[in-house]
Amino acid sequence: MLTLDSIIQRDPEVIAADADKDLIMVSIATGYYYGISNVAREIWDAIESPKKVSDLIHDLTSSYQIDRPSCEGQTLSFLKALLDEGLVQVKDGPAA
């Protein structure tokens, strides 16, 4: 289960390439392709190294005009989508 205390990191089987402002990602494991941009891309760039979710949200609320609860909800939702697609891993976190 993904929480604010979870440490999130990229799945090593994902390869990415720049397309101007977009980022194209390919999961080697599934063969699926993804495209992300804007804030989603910024989040992906931020988790180049394993990062605690709460730290990520702190950085985002500092950069954008958004209240913390909204940022938490949207960021967790996005990270969960990445997790469901096998694009990220939870390195360490509380048990489900």
Added chain:
Amino acid sequence: MLCGWRILSEVPLTGVPTSLNNQGNIDVVIDIATGQPPVVKTAGRFVFQHSTECSLIKIQDVADFEIRDGRQIRIWPAVSATQKDIEIFLLGPAWATLCHQRGTLPLHASAIVTGTGVTAFVGRSGAGKSMTAGLLNSFGYELIADDILPVSFDRNSIPGAWPYLRRLKLHRDPIIQLALTPGERVSETLDKDKYFVHSKTAGDNKWRRLERVFLLENQQTHSSTPIEQITGADAVHALVDQTYHFKFVVDTQRFGHHLNFCTRLASKIPIYRLHRSPLTDTGERLHFLIRTHAAGKTNTSAEAALDSE
């Protein structure tokens, strides 16, 4: 010269322009090797073994090919092999491997010249790449490739392509349908049902800007939008999918580099999905759609104009 590279070949290359001008360095050497070919690790009728050092292609009863450093192709012909059969694999997977080694993308495509640039057609086997190029060639468009289109970036990061082999490989029925003149059979043993059809128009052997790619997809029912642009991850995926001899990319673990190339290419040129249906298969309609797209007119205006005919 082929793909812009000066070639010195012991093997006659049918359909490749030759030059008596021996000035300049040789880029690629093709020679007939003696002795035993390198040993491959696996067995089978077709063996492709790629590494960062060199590539080995073994085609039973045809030849063994060693492709090294993007500069040398050595061939050990089988005793009973014909020149035609050796050429099929030399100018197919062996040449594609050479392209990969040299950082050029061998796109599995046919291509014509529209205006001052290149329009390429990609798609799965049977999608109609050769037939589409043949159709447009019959309308006067210069044919520059069928099967492999070597794509590269110039020093200004503009994508483009050299002509490859200006001939089509078609079955007899489409040749008759397009009122083309068949040449010789592609092979008496390997590809007996296809014939070479040479381009109706000649052209300069020069690098041209790649302006657009059409991904051909067959559909049985008429679509109201026969041409639609695909972007982002879909566009990149299409280019990766249509890479000739993708096995090289996998075996040499260059997928990251390859993804970068295709992503860069997809960001610079439009890629369209062209739905081929019984209606668009009409030569005049297909010609009209491609021509109006090449002229920069929108799909909507092209469709409206066509429907009013």
